[in-house]
Amino acid sequence: AQTVTQSQPEMSVQEAETVTLSCTYDTSESDYYLFWYKQPPSRQMILVIRQEAYKQQNATENRFSVNFQKAAKSFSLKISDSQLGDAAMYFCAYNFGNEKLTFGTGTRLTIIP
Amino acid sequence: GAVVSQHPSRVICKSGTSVKIECRSLDFQATTMFWYRQFPKKSLMLMATSNEGSKATYEQGVEKDKFLINHASLTLSTLTVTSAHPEDSSFYICSARDLGTLTKEAFFGQGTRLTVV
Numbered sequence: 001a002q003t004v005t006q007s008q009p010e011m012s013v014q015e016a017e018t019v020t021l022s023c024t025y026d027t028s029e030s031d032y033y034l035f036w037y038k039q040p041p042s043r044q045m046i047l048v049i050r051q052e053a054y055k056q057q058n059a060t061e062n063r064f065s066v067n068f069q070k071a072a073k074s075f076s077l078k079i080s081d082s083q084l085g086d087a088a089m090y091f092c093a094y095n096f097g098n099e100k101l102t103f104g105t106g107t108r109l110t111i112i113p
Numbered sequence: 114g115a116v117v118s119q120h121p122s123r124v125i126c127k128s129g130t131s132v133k134i135e136c137r138s139l140d141f142q143a144t145t146m147f148w149y150r151q152f153p154k155k156s157l158m159l160m161a162t163s164n165e166g167s168k169a170t171y172e173q174g175v176e177k178d179k180f181l182i183n184h185a186s187l188t189l190s191t192l193t194v195t196s197a198h199p200e201d202s203s204f205y206i207c208s209a210r211d212l213g214t215l216t217k218e219a220f221f222g223q224g225t226r227l228t229v230v
Binding site: 033035037042043044045046047050091095098100101103104105106108 | 145147151154155156157159162204206208218219220221223224
């Protein structure tokens with residue numbers, strides 16, 4: 001069974017600095033999708049970024065980028081120029097085919113003004 | 114991105130009564146919808162997967178007779194909590210996927226906070 005592991009329950013970063021959230025996963029598949037979701041205090045799940053496993057190029061969305069290491073089964077999220085609005089729970093998720101999303105346990109990110 | 118609307122956002126009900134939560138995909142056809150339960154400061158726990166026109170598939174440990182799921186159309190799925198008990202108080206989230214797209218990402222509703230008194 002696929003598993004997703006987020007080893008950092010909590011992280012904090014100074015405003016305007018850069019922070020990296022870790023995620024590792026386990027799968028025997030070769031073609032799958034990986035996602036980072038953000039859940040702010042409103043609890044609305046918001047897609048931050050997605051990565052297709054067959055693409056070697058790391059995905060980037062403005063201040064958010066990933067470091068996708070397929071062989072190591074690692075998928076970290078880098079947030080540059082951190083802003084107060086980035087404070088949230090961040091969930092890493094894995095998906096293969098039409099199966100369900102498998103979520104990690106989440107990392108709570110605090111932004112220090 | 115696509116929009117998923119979940120209603121109500123908050124509901125309070127008495128023990129023993131039933132409450133229905135709706136999940137609608139507003140601008141796409143959701144062939145598959147998922148229902149999650151989230152405890153405070155925890156990750157999302159998948160309860161069941163529903164496919165339009167067929168019976169829902171429940172995760173191990175989830176009582177299908179207590180949590181009734183109906184996915185009667187490509188844009189609507191409902192979760193009915195029957196004979197609600199205070200232990201059912203939680204945050205429930207639905208998500209919908211358009212498997213016709215390449216990305217297959219899931220879009221989430223706003224969630225429903227259920228309080229059983």
